[in-house]
Amino acid sequence: MRIANEDRIGKGAGATWYGDKGWIHVNRGNTLTASDPKILEEVIADNEIHLYKSTDHIGNFLDCVKSRGETVAPVDIAHRSISVGLLGEIAMSTGQKIQWDPVKQEIIGNPKASRLLTRPYRQPWNVPTI
Amino acid sequence: MKNLVKYLFVCIGLVVVLTACNGGASYKALIVTGQNNHNWKSSSPILKEVLLQTGIFTAEIAKTPEKGGDMNTFNPDFSKYNVVIIDYNGESWSEKTKAAFVEYVKNGGGVVSYHAGDNSFPEWKEYNEMIGLGGWGNRSQKDGPYVYYKGDKMVIDTAAGSGGAHGKRHEFEIKARNVEHPITKGLPQRWIHGTDELYAKLRGPGKNMEIIATAFSDTAKGGTGRSEPILMVINYGKGRIFHTTLGHPDKEGGPALQCVGFITTFQRGAEWAASGKVTQKIPYDFPTAAGSSYRLDYKELTLEEDLNKISQYDITKSTKYFTDLQNRIRKESKTADDYAKFEKAMVKVLENKGASDDGKKLLLRELSWMGSELSVSAIKELAKNPNLKDEAEFALARLSSSK
Structure with a gap:
């Protein structure tokens, strides 16, 4: 995986998937582009992999409140996604290469960098441990 | 025997002290100025100061007479110097002075052509061979081809047309084309240069010349849409010439000269022109591909000077000096001792009653992650201050x- 800002990648912000024959790019405006526009016209057959479908981000959340089902963007994925960005920021703030233990969710062997993983809360506020 | 050992130690001590006093200033630089379509009265003293900061140069400024004056009175003894900096764009020198300059370079003298130095002397053949490429002054196809980059290839373009152009001043990315040259070795491959003119459409003989850095001249900024030469090195006889198109001076100097990329490449280029090698370290605040870097005072502040500025900080001012401190800490801290060195200096500001609360707030934020028990008592004291x-x-x- 590579993180780059908008000025550094021609396609602009979003996510790009690279395969052996081309790429597909999507941005927040739900605009799909591909190395070959024909890729976008391909129909995914019934016996192929189908991903979770949601046409409305907020509607999907409300639906899931009712159905107790999992949302299209579940909290675990959000947490792991933003972790990458935050760890990048800690590496920049400290000027150090940091190593992350994703299971324990700890920075390995760097107490100074570890201090940046959270903020002290002013009493009586705190982050409850679940 | 004991006395002899003592005597030897004294001698060694003396040698060490003498070397330190000398400051290693081993090269003599002459800045030639006095006529320019640019603010030479602001640029020349800054160039001098920037050379002195290296600790390896002494520098003097030689002024030509003003426009219309008697050029025969301008005849510096170039041979006394290791490098001559051209901050000049004006009337021709006397034949005698021109001949002396050519002789100086042929015999191994160094030259730095700074910014409009490459606008100068369109009619002087030897000078144009020294600078490789030039612009303005009615330069055209008669003076040589355009030279620029297209992708990874250097293009020698004999098309007809005038030489020299630039669009609107802006920050732009510089790309090193040779990262192994002594001047560029250790610099990032790409960095953002401070607001400056991006010279374009330079043309000239280009003999014995290597382009060591280019910048893309964006048509959106009034540029050419080509990667234009920015830093060049040229051999002429036994002499070495460093050609920098950068550093457009405003009345007070300004951002192009405050840019750490300009300052560093100028210092390194001058040393290379003087000696063929570069011994200077890359400064902690050299710009990166992510952003430009300026020295508001045209010099690298000591840690103490930087903290003095922070102790006068209030929220209406730029946080530039604090950013400098952060960069220093990031780049210069490897061990606990390195952090402790910064921490002790920062604690002194926390303990200083005359330092501003806003400055202390910035330091508290930084100490919160990189500090240790060394700062705890000073911070506890500040906790009593409601602010x-x-x-x-x-x-x-x-x-x-x-x-």
């Missing part, structure tokens, strides 16, 4: 979160 209570308690909580 600083929140920031101080935040720092104490974070410092105790992971020892």
Whole structure:
């Protein structure tokens, strides 16, 4: 995986998937582009992999409140996604290469960098441990 | 025997002291100026100061007469110097002075052509061979081809047309084309240069010339849409010439000269022109591909000077000096001792009653992650100040979160 800002990648912000024959790019405006526009016209057959479908981000959340089902963007994925960005920021703030233990969710062997993983809360506020 | 050992130690001590006093100033630089379509009265003293900062140069400024004056009176003894800096764009020198300059370079003298130095002397053949490429002054196809980059290839373009152009001043990315040259070795491959003119459409003989850095001249900024030469090195006889198109001076100097990329490449280029090698370290504040870097005072501040500025900070001012401190800490801290060196200096500001609360807030934020028990008592003291209570308690909580 590579993180780059908008000025550094021609396609602009979003996510790009690279395969052996081309790429597909999507941005927040739900605009799909591909190395070959024909890729976008391909129909995914019934016996192929189908991903979770949601046409409305907020509607999907409300639906899931009712159905107790999992949302299209579940909290675990959000947490792991933003972790990458935050760890990048800690590496920049400290000027150090940091190593992350994703299971324990700890920075390995760097107490100074570890201090940046959270903020002290002013009493009586705190982050409850679940 | 004991006395002899003592005597030897004294001798060694003396040698060390003498070397230190000399400051290693081993090269003599002459800045030639006095006529220019640019603000030479602001640029020349800055160039001098920037050379002196290296500790390896002494520098003098030689002025030609003003326009219309008697050029025969301008005849410096170039041979006394290791490098001549051309901050000049004006009337022709006397034949005698021109001949002396050519002789100086042929015999191994160094030259730095700075910014409009490459606008100068369109009619002087030898000078144009020294600078490789030039612009303006009615330069055209008669003076040589355009030279620029297309992708990874250098293009020698004999098309007809005038030489020299630039669009609107802006920050732009410089790309090193040879990262192994002594001047560029150790610099990032790409960095953002401070607001400056991006010279384009330079043309000239280009003999014995290597382009070591280019910049893309964007048509959106009034440029050519080509990657234009920015830093060049040229051999002429036994002499070495460093050609920098950068550093457009405003009345007060300004951002192009405050740019650390300009300052560093100028210092390194001058040393290379003087000696063929570069011994200077890359400064901690050299710009990166992510952003430009300026020295508001045209010099690298000592840690103490930087902290003095921070101790006068209030929220209406730029946080530039604090950013400098952060960069220093990031780049110069490897061991606990390195951090402790910064921490002790920062604690002194926390303890200084004359330092501003806003400055102390910035330091508390930084100490909260990189500090240690060394700062705890000073921070506890600040927690008694209602203005600083929140920031101080935040720092104490974070410092105790992971020892």
